[in-house]
Amino acid sequence: MSTHPSAPHADDATSISPPPSPHLPSDDEIRALHARHAPRQGAFDLVHTHCVVVAAVAGQLLERRPQVLDAGLVHAGCLLHDVGVYRLYDDAGRIDRANYLRHGILGELLLRESGYPEALSRFCSHHTGVGLTRQDVVRHHLPLPVADYLAETAEEELVMYADTFHSKSEPPVFVTTSAARRGLARFGPDKVARFDAFAARFGEPDLPSLAARFGHRIRES
Ligand SMILES: [Fe+2]
DSSP states (O other): OOOOTTOOOTTOHHHHSOOOOOOOOOHHHHHHHHHHHOSSHHHHHHHHHHHHHHHHHHHHHHHHSOOSSOHHHHHHHHHHTTGGGGGGBOTTSOBOGGGGGGHHHHHHHHHHHTTOOHHHHHHHHTOSTTOBOHHHHHHTTOSSOSSOBOOOSHHHHHHHHHHTTEEOOSSOEEEOHHHHHHHHHTTOHHHHHHHHHHHHHHOOOOHHHHHHHHTOEEEOO
């Protein structure tokens, strides 16, 4: 019999069950985390509001087309996914656009340093576009360690997909399905195909109602 310390025992049901969902922080706890790390009010307003909007998009998608997944984990993942953006601001309040793609791994590090479990910190490093492959990193000279940054769970897929419908432009805007597809087409037909697969699974959000709720316009192109 194996003596490996992590080997499950047949009579120990807890060791062979799927891992339980992590303790999920409340909306207020996540808001406080954003406030602690935002270098200025404008950054907090832009990033935290975007995260709240993405959570609303994901929530609406789940309402319209229920899925077998952990809705609480999706909600927390949406609220946390962009916290790494705060680490891209300089002292003058300018954002480092050249390294913008690094916000994912910066957010993962921030959450890890804050004691958050991997199931939550992964939302930061695995939400960009419809997923980045190591080939994407090399081919496009992306400022990231060469690795795959792909959604691995249905929860990560939904956060990633919901994020494509809202942009932190100033002012922030909602992005239509056709505009999102056009944006992804620049990175190859495989990206559009992946977006279409998400759309087939999760459906499309009702952007006019979300735009009215948050007061952000809808960008068609
Ligand atoms: Fe985002």
